[in-house]
Amino acid sequence: MADVDRKRVDITTGAISPKLLYLAWPLVFGNLLQTVYNLADLFWVGRVSSEAVAAVSLMFPLSWMFVSTAMGITAATIALVSQYVGADDDRQADRVVAQTILLTVAVSAALATVGWLFRGHLLSAIGAEGQVFTESLAYIEVIFAALPFTFLFFAFRASLQGAGDTKTAMWLMVASAGLNVVLDPFLILGWGVFPAMGTRGAGIATFIARGFATAAGIYILLRGGFGVRLRVRDLWPDPGLLRKLIDVGYPATLDGWARSFAAVAMAAFVTPFGTAAIAAYGIGIRIMSISWSVAGAVGQATATGVGQNLGAKTPERAARVTWVGTGATMGFLFSAAAVCVLFPEVIIGVFDSSPDVVAEGKRFLYIISPFWAFFGGTMVIQGGFRGAGQTKVALALSVLARWVFRIPVAVALAFSTVAIPGTDIAVEGFSIGVEGIWFAFSIGAFLTFLLAAFWFRLGRWTEGVIDESTGTPGVVGADDPEYQLPQEATPAESDGGDRASQPLGDTEPGDPDEQRPGELADEQGPGEPEFEDRRL
Numbered sequence: 388m389a390d391v392d393r394k395r396v397d398i399t400t401g402a403i404s405p406k407l408l409y410l411a412w413p414l415v416f417g418n419l420l421q422t423v424y425n426l427a428d429l430f431w432v433g434r435v436s437s438e439a440v441a442a443v444s445l446m447f448p449l450s451w452m453f454v455s456t457a458m459g460i461t462a463a464t465i466a467l468v469s470q471y472v473g474a475d476d477d478r479q480a481d482r483v484v485a486q487t488i489l490l491t492v493a494v495s496a497a498l499a500t501v502g503w504l505f506r507g508h509l510l511s512a513i514g515a516e517g518q519v520f521t522e523s524l525a526y527i528e529v530i531f532a533a534l535p536f537t538f539l540f541f542a543f544r545a546s547l548q549g550a551g552d553t554k555t556a557m558w559l560m561v562a563s564a565g566l567n568v569v570l571d572p573f574l575i576l577g578w579g580v581f582p583a584m585g586t587r588g589a590g591i592a593t594f595i596a597r598g599f600a601t602a603a604g605i606y607i608l609l610r611g612g613f614g615v616r617l618r619v620r621d622l623w624p625d626p627g628l629l630r631k632l633i634d635v636g637y638p639a640t641l642d643g644w645a646r647s648f649a650a651v652a653m654a655a656f657v658t659p660f661g662t663a664a665i666a667a668y669g670i671g672i673r674i675m676s677i678s679w680s681v682a683g684a685v686g687q688a689t690a691t692g693v694g695q696n697l698g699a700k701t702p703e704r705a706a707r708v709t710w711v712g713t714g715a716t717m718g719f720l721f722s723a724a725a726v727c728v729l730f731p732e733v734i735i736g737v738f739d740s741s742p743d744v745v746a747e748g749k750r751f752l753y754i755i756s757p758f759w760a761f762f763g764g765t766m767v768i769q770g771g772f773r774g775a776g777q778t779k780v781a782l783a784l785s786v787l788a789r790w791v792f793r794i795p796v797a798v799a800l801a802f803s804t805v806a807i808p809g810t811d812i813a814v815e816g817f818s819i820g821v822e823g824i825w826f827a828f829s830i831g832a833f834l835t836f837l838l839a840a841f842w843f844r845l846g847r848w849t850e851g852v853i854d855e856s857t858g859t860p861g862v863v864g865a866d867d868p869e870y871q872l873p874q875e876a877t878p879a880e881s882d883g884g885d886r887a888s889q890p891l892g893d894t895e896p897g898d899p900d901e902q903r904p905g906e907l908a909d910e911q912g913p914g915e916p917e918f919e920d921r922r923l
Contacts, residue, residue: 395551395614398692399473399699403711407688411712413557414548414684420560427564428589431571435585442522442586445515446530453498455643457538459778460491461545463636465687466776467628468549468615469694470853476698477615479853484546484608485621486628488539495538503531522586529590536597543604550614551691555607559600567596635852638778642785649789653824656797660821667747668824670738671755674727675762678720682763685716686770693774694851702849709771709843716767717760724756747821754825761836768839776852780842788835797827 398406432439464487471480502509506527515523540563544556570592577583584591608617657668689712696705727734735748765788769781800823802816817823 395472395547396553396691397551397695398708399695399701399704403692403704403708404715407685407692407708407712407715410548410551410553410688410691411684413553414687415681417544417553417557417560418680418684420557420564427568427571428575428593431575432586432589434576436518436522438518439522439586441519442515442526443589445510445513445519445523446527449509449513449527450530451647452644453502453534453537454541455647456494456498456640457491457541458643459636459638459640460487460494460538460632461541461636462639462690462773462778463487463632463634463776464542464545465549465690466635466694466774466778466852467631468546469551469691469774470698470776470851472550472615473695473698474700474853480550481616481618482621482625483628483632484542484615484617486625486632487542487546488605488617489622489624490629490632491538491542492535495535499531499534502534503528506531525584526586526590529587529594533590533594533597536594536601539601540597540604543601543608546608546617547614548687548691549694551695552614553688555613556604559603559607562603563596563600566599567592570595631852635776635778638782639773642778642782645782645786645789649794652794653797656794656801656824657821660801663741663743663747664821666739666741666744667735667751668821670735670744670748671751673738674734674752675755675759678723678759678763679766681719682716682766685712685763686766686768686773688712689767689770690774693771694776697775697849697851698853702846705771705775705849706843706846709768712770713764713767713840716763720760720763721757724759727752727756750822751825754822755828758829758832761832765832765836765839768836768843771843772848775848775850777848780848784835784839784842787838788831792834793827793831796830797824800824800826 396406396410398410429440429443432443464483467483468480471477471483506524510520510523510527540559543559547553547555571589572578573581574584574588574592575586576588581588605617607613608615609619610616654668657664689709692708692712693705696702696708731749731752732745734752735745739745739748765784769784772778772781772784798816800817800819801821802823803818804814804816819826
């Protein structure tokens, strides 16, 4: 099968909405499967003891820190791969995949080693003690060993996603989550011939499931035909590409950390208002997480669409992709919010029928759910920035949303006095109670959306992040004397080598009849060995 048969969505031509939907729905399903992944261990260890449940639950903040690091690397991968694919430079997109593999292996191995060496200190730092410490230690030792698998699967998923293939990773998630669920009772409770291993068994089940997904993902990349291809000869450090991956990726990692710490802070603010408020907050956040899964998936699909269009030199269409995704997401979330406003008692009652919790949960939904659309709209616009490689802008929006527009407002509205950090000064707050925290979510979401939309309309994101300064589109570091183009991808032979200088003709970027260079295999000339090299 020739390279042109790679299974992916080209969002640079044709109608935008159906292609965004085609990219987004597997991501939504994948997000839900990730929830299954997380809940499977918790469900089965609950049959062991409360200490075992506490041990697994205690690992979530620590796990999120590592996941945020992986997401940072893969955000860069999506941006670079999608832009190279849009520029018709599949060969360089493949090199990005190889360098991503190298970087994820190096970073995950370093984190796993440091984490394993200091595992006891880490558990003590987050408050584990007694039997909970013992159960946590048994679990975390295996999870650290599985960390490279986790990072490599993120790399695999991002590589295909950037090329426009979101289904393949979804099916691997289905198989991996299913394997994890099946293994859990055998390894945790000791079904059949297996000994009961408790939390360590939960860790081993996760290790095996993630190892399976990673091995299958690497095989798919090596085989090719699914958006991008991994070549063993590309697994040699390329300083230019590695620098680019780090430069684009680290703001996304900081973004994840900022969100994680802000979530901890908001939960701490709710705690003084009692059990009903805490329960209502927990239920409300879990309901909101469904909307975030949808908006996050559309945002990821938007990142792919923006990257491809910037690579294809159609920034106007890249903007349309973002606005179409934003409008569709906001419309869906407005409709979902209407259901929550009409039937709040029924929705909260599914989780907790206590009158106090239902009453507080009803207020939560009344105040926050009408603003879900602004949460979702911002997430899609952030996806547009990430697809352009502008991860620092996405980071700035996350920090402003949580640490400027939300947390200070929550403190000022909810409490009677507000101490200014670093000083002995205290000012009087509005003291309206826990509803002040709910209002802070809404106010922050609205203000952040306005800022995100304004920032995006400025159009300072349209340059992309692939380097074309040498006349060789899509080759990062081509002007570096240490960088040497492989013979098969010289500018004279690459089908993307002169794309930037070619006129677009009379077709419009959105014309479904537009034919881009190299689109049909039977029209390639005999002097283009790149397609021969790409056969499976």
